[in-house]
Amino acid sequence: MASTKGKVIKCRAAVVWKVNTPYSIEEIEVAPPKAKEIRVKIIAAGVCRSDLSALVGLNKKVRFPAILGHEASGIVESVGSDITSVKEGDHVLASFVPQCNNCKFCKSPGTNLCVGFMKPPEGIGYMFDGTTRFSCKGKEVYQFIGCSTFTEYTVLDDGQFSKVRRDAPLEKISILSCGVTTGYGGPVNIAKVKPGSTCAVFGLGTVGLGAAMGCRVQGATRIIGVDVNNDKREIAKTFGVNEFCNPNDYDKPIQEVLKEITQGGCDYSFECIGSIKVVEAALDSVKLGTGTCVVIGVTPAGAKASIDPYQLLFGRVFTGCYLGGYRAQQVPGLVDDYMNKKIMVDEFITSTLHFTEVNKAFDMLKEGKTLKTVLTF
Template identity: 45%
Template sequence: MSLPSSSSSKQAGAGVITCKAAVAWAAGEALVIEEVQVSPPQPMEIRIKVVCTSLCRSDITAWLSQAPMFPRIFGHEASGIVESVGQGVTEFEEGDHVLTLFTGECKRCRHCTSGKSNICQVLGLERQGLMHSDHKTRFSIKGKSVYHYCAVSSFSEYTVVHSGCAVKISSSAPLEKICLLSCGVAAGLGAAWKVANVSEGSTVVIFGLGTVGLSVVQGAKLRGASQIIGVDTNPEKNEKAKAFGVTDLLNPNDYNEPIAQVIKRMTDGGADFAFECIGDTGMITTALQSCCDGWGLTVTLGVPKVKPEITAHYGLLLTGRTLTGSLLGGWKPKSDLPSLVNMYLNQEIKIDEYITHNMAFEDINEAFELMREGKCLRCVIHM
């Protein structure tokens, strides 16, 4: 694939690039397509021509937040082509196809070398809206700084990321599909495979049947789970859920008793594994209650919109249940994601089926509304 053309006022690789970006000026306000200036990559950074980016629920959550980091360019689930590299970068060159990484991997810190964690101490979650290296921004509009998001900011025709926050992938992988592996699909598959290690013949319950939840479903089915229970209040998701492998669908609104009691009856005392994929901390208690005594494991993946604190009766843990969290499914992003890309190319995992809408960059606000209204899984935005 040749490097896509841009609307830049200067040639690629020739310093500052002026291009289009969807800028959020305030919490919850419609994004505005603006001309932004994108600085050249600094040492150990790369500048990427974003080809496709998909909208993730956490983009919506952050966009609605009142955190004082505006103006801001959201987006983190993306694929693109390296346009230029900064000083010291040896693993990338112009023209490489890449996935962006909202949590990086330096491969040198205690966590990266431990084999026990994917939470890089150097390039982990960036919450200040600035670059890891110098705590500055690479975006501006008429001299006014624009904040980054999750060290990626893919709602821009060009973006700059640390070289540890991108991973080179096969040029044969379709960029308009594979972008989903930079967050949602990888997160769900990893939660089932790496974090929970779902076993053959086990019972699994998933709360929330969005892209992440359905990726857990896919992972559990491929591991040979005998019963996969999907819990969601939106009946429009039922057909998709069954196609991915859900064996039993539950809508809490259809019952006059706690849904955990329904699940315990269905599973002879509780599921082996429960996954909270909604971003509702109250639902974590329900997930724990839905697990069996002794070995029941609850994995939480969702990003809470409100009330981030978790409360649960100590008895749920005293009887042998376990609660754990999962970030990007436990994958070490640079080390592990290329193998998922290869699995997709070998038709061992599904990705295409999560894409419900393909949209032009100019229609990005429509994508936001579709996700807010629960009318899509993934909207892929073509830059």
């Protein structure tokens, strides 16, 4: 096969032309990577609720037409002239949290965020240089949080990918790009859950079950799963949940139930839904003095929570995390943990579809018929 290095690649992608419209499988053009970029052949892409939020307009920052998707694995097709960390043929995971490694955020050990992530409005939908590598039918197509993985080929900026070991199955580890990692890091990196503690996990999707798994790995002995879907009860046990509460089963707020059954409140709570009401309940469910609430779910843009300052004055800790506090260069360690059977990944994947069935995948997500769907290419 002739080399495609340095050439425009024509391939298929799932393009969203306007907000809240179905994906359309189109032939697109993908430009070669520039100096500090790589072009990647996507092997598998996870379907994430954040993609759904963008699709239906809850994420107001997304520009259309766009190629969504941000959770994926692939093989490096070509690299820009200034790339030294990977070469053609290397296996990588996409990362929606960039690392320039030069800004004050990147130089701080206390955060995984980067100034480059906080783009001004005019920069949203573009690579770091302010342009996109995608076009379709003569029109510019915008990129999504630096990744755009619902396409056979994409281009990633340096600092928005992780090189991973070649013996790890790309179809499986694709979901370590976001969902599992985002939830798992809450108790491991942010709360640093202590052995013997009591934890409540609000929302038992991929992120929530990742959080439950993190609580178990950290040695929590009581992990309470909170979800309105009773079907989550059994699968949650696989990831460490040993008690289940459905808020609809009680005539009092769920935080009052949790405080009652734990005799004062949980040691830790993790909000994994992205609901303001649930954020408030999660904070109120932890004990005074030492309780910690971690917000992991992405709430609708502009939403505001009502927090009584006394909740914090009396010692509760209220914090959050992005991608579980992991930097891109730390994700290969999670792949190692998976290969060494320290963490579960396969168990999260309940559906596998070809990427041309992307609309079916999102219908299943909306209907709660799948935990994690992976699209293959």
